[in-house]
Amino acid sequence: MTGIRRNKTLEIVxxxxxxxxxxxxxxxxxxxxxxxxxxxxxxxxxxGIMILFGVVRLLQREEPRGDERTxxxxxxxxxxxxxxxxxxxxxxxxxxxxxxxxxxxxxxxVAMLVTLLGTMVVFNAYYRKRGDAE
Amino acid sequence: xxxxxxxxxRASFWLGSLLLIIxxxxxxxxxxxxxxxxxxxLLGVVLMLSSFFDFIGASRDARDERARKIGTLAATWxxxxxxxxxxxxxxxxxxxxxxxTTDHLLSIIVFIMIASLLVVNTYFNLKGDVE
Numbered sequence: 001m002t003g004i005r006r007n008k009t010l011e012i013v014x015x016x017x018x019x020x021x022x023x024x025x026x027x028x029x030x031x032x033x034x035x036x037x038x039x040x041x042x043x044x045x046x047x048g049i050m051i052l053f054g055v056v057r058l059l060q061r062e063e064p065r066g067d068e069r070t071x072x073x074x075x076x077x078x079x080x081x082x083x084x085x086x087x088x089x090x091x092x093x094x095x096x097x098x099x100x101x102x103x104x105x106x107x108x109x110v111a112m113l114v115t116l117l118g119t120m121v122v123f124n125a126y127y128r129k130r131g132d133a134e
Numbered sequence: 135x136x137x138x139x140x141x142x143x144r145a146s147f148w149l150g151s152l153l154l155i156i157x158x159x160x161x162x163x164x165x166x167x168x169x170x171x172x173x174x175x176l177l178g179v180v181l182m183l184s185s186f187f188d189f190i191g192a193s194r195d196a197r198d199e200r201a202r203k204i205g206t207l208a209a210t211w212x213x214x215x216x217x218x219x220x221x222x223x224x225x226x227x228x229x230x231x232x233x234x235t236t237d238h239l240l241s242i243i244v245f246i247m248i249a250s251l252l253v254v255n256t257y258f259n260l261k262g263d264v265e
Contacts, residue, residue, distance in 0.1 A: 042225070075206035076192065078213040082247065083186055085216065089244050090179040096236055097167045105234040109224045112243055116217050 008058055015054035022047025069132075076133040077123035084119040085112065143188035150181025151248050158241040167237050182248075190255070200263075207264045208255035215250040216243065 025040040025047070092108060095101045103111065127133050157174035161167050167175070187193040190205025220243060227234060258264050 072206070075203075075210045078210035079187075079190055079192055079206050082209045082213045082216075082251070083183065085213075086179065086244065086247055087183060089240050089247070090175055093161075093167055093175050093237070093240055094172060096240075097169075097172045103236050105227075105236050105239045106224070108236045108239050109220060109227075109243075112240075113217070113220050113224065116213065116220065120213065 011054045011058045015051050015058070018047045018050025018052075018054060020047070021050065073127040073133050074124060077120055077127050080123040081116060081120040085115050088112070088115045140188065143185040146181050146185040147189040148252075150178045150183075150185070151252055154178030154182060155245060155248055158244050161237050162241040162245075165235055165238065203264055204258040205255060208251055208258055211254045212247060212251035215254075216247045219243075219246050 021043050025043040089112060092101075092103065092111065096103065153174055157171050157178055160174075161171050164171075190209055191198055191201030191203075192206055223239070223242070226232075
């Protein structure tokens with residue numbers, strides 16, 4: 001399983017789609033209409049990520065897929081992260097209702113993002129260190 | 135876990151999910167949380183979270199390996215969808231100068247979390263396998 005991947009159709013489609021999306025920003029860029037710049041920037045970012053992802057996969061050698069244990073640990077970590085995020089969201093609701101905190105919408109969004117990411121990293125590290133999820 | 139207990143925890147999770155979805159819809163339409171919706175959120179969350187690990191088959195006494203695999207993978211997909219959605223929302227609401235209230239945003243995120251988990255879990259259960 002160490003040879004270079006043979007079927008590269010998916011990767012080529014991803015790179016081509018990314019290029020089309022990124023190039024579509026060139027059509028938007030000269031426009032003077034309001035709010036065009038964010039859309040052009042977004043299409044460049046999304047297109048760029050797709051091109052990068054496709055190229056990395058094209059260059060990647062075929063490796064065995066993640067083993068069953070790693071997959072299981074990741075799924076457990078994600079489950080705990082989901083659980084924590086829902087708890088934090090409901091806690092924010094109730095604290096906001098009780099006027100104990102006053103978060104702006106952006107702060108609430110960032111709090112949710114940090115909870116989702118942070119708990120995922122922490123639980124993943126914990127389960128990997130422990131070695132099993134039973 | 136006995137069949138009756140399993141049925142009860144599943145019913146509890148679905149009931150909590152429905153209650154929470156209805157409550158966040160009311161909060162979204164009404165733009166803010168009031169005493170009744172706060173109780174709805176609390177009750178829904180308690181029902182859901184108390185039966186979450188039984189629902190996804192990951193509790194300590196769960197023995198069904200297939201249910202555990204399906205449940206934990208559904209939670210992983212739900213986490214992924216929520217994460218992508220929250221990131222996109224942060225970027226696009228900034229660029230589009232969209233003014234959300236905190237209650238509005240939390241309603242959207244909680245709705246996405248629950249709906250995606252239920253949809254993906256039901257899909258994998260109907261499909262029968264997750265390979």
